Amino acid sequence: MSCGCGNVPCRHIVITNNSCDESVTVTQPLIGTVEVTAVGPRGASGPSGSSGTSGTSGLSGTSGTSGLSGTSGTSGSSGTSGTSGLSGTSGLGADPGNVSTNVYLTPTSITCEADVNIDLSGSAYTSSGMFELSWSGGSGNMTLTLPDCTTVNNTHRAIRFISDSTYSTNTRTYLTPSSSQTLDGSTDYYEINKAYEGIMVWSDGTEWFRIQTKA
Numbered sequence: 001m002s003c004g005c006g007n008v009p010c011r012h013i014v015i016t017n018n019s020c021d022e023s024v025t026v027t028q029p030l031i032g033t034v035e036v037t038a039v040g041p042r043g044a045s046g047p048s049g050s051s052g053t054s055g056t057s058g059l060s061g062t063s064g065t066s067g068l069s070g071t072s073g074t075s076g077s078s079g080t081s082g083t084s085g086l087s088g089t090s091g092l093g094a095d096p097g098n099v100s101t102n103v104y105l106t107p108t109s110i111t112c113e114a115d116v117n118i119d120l121s122g123s124a125y126t127s128s129g130m131f132e133l134s135w136s137g138g139s140g141n142m143t144l145t146l147p148d149c150t151t152v153n154n155t156h157r158a159i160r161f162i163s164d165s166t167y168s169t170n171t172r173t174y175l176t177p178s179s180s181q182t183l184d185g186s187t188d189y190y191e192i193n194k195a196y197e198g199i200m201v202w203s204d205g206t207e208w209f210r211i212q213t214k215a
Helices: none
Strands: 010-017 022-029 108-112 117-119 130-135 140-145 158-163 171-176 190-192 198-203 208-213
Touching: 108 140, 130 171
Parallel strands: 108 130, 117 140, 130 158, 140 171
Antiparallel strands: 010 022, 158 198, 171 190, 198 208
């Protein structure tokens, strides 16, 4: 075989790399050493090799984008310890101090006066969670009748009542259970007869409970 080596003795070597399915024909004068590096698909630098796409340093490798330390990895921005991860700023374990805990109560205003009876079962009051009471006129008594505690709308419902500065010991509002229902086990009323008084009641679906009273 003519190889263009002139008068220098030479031989032809066919090297087959079984790990990369390639063969390389090398023509080399017989005066040195031949070194062949595997560079095929499964070689060190190939797609599946150490530096390739799936390799240790590749896209899906340990240090790659999807790897352990990569963007989507355990320590990455989307990983368990990352910004969006379980322990991250937006994760399940995020600091609750970042969440607003303000509670806003918008009261329904009721003007009370002597010898008046207001039934809180009326449609104007069914969605109210708080009532602000103001007194108008001279001294006297009036009745606020609690809604039916057994209805679906009122079961587990809490209602707050507060009186403003217009109240005195001579202006009295009777907070009364409807029909034969009870408040704290009694069919009797709770009396509001001073300024800045407050009470909250709650229904279990059977009766009303007084769960908070301002001293």
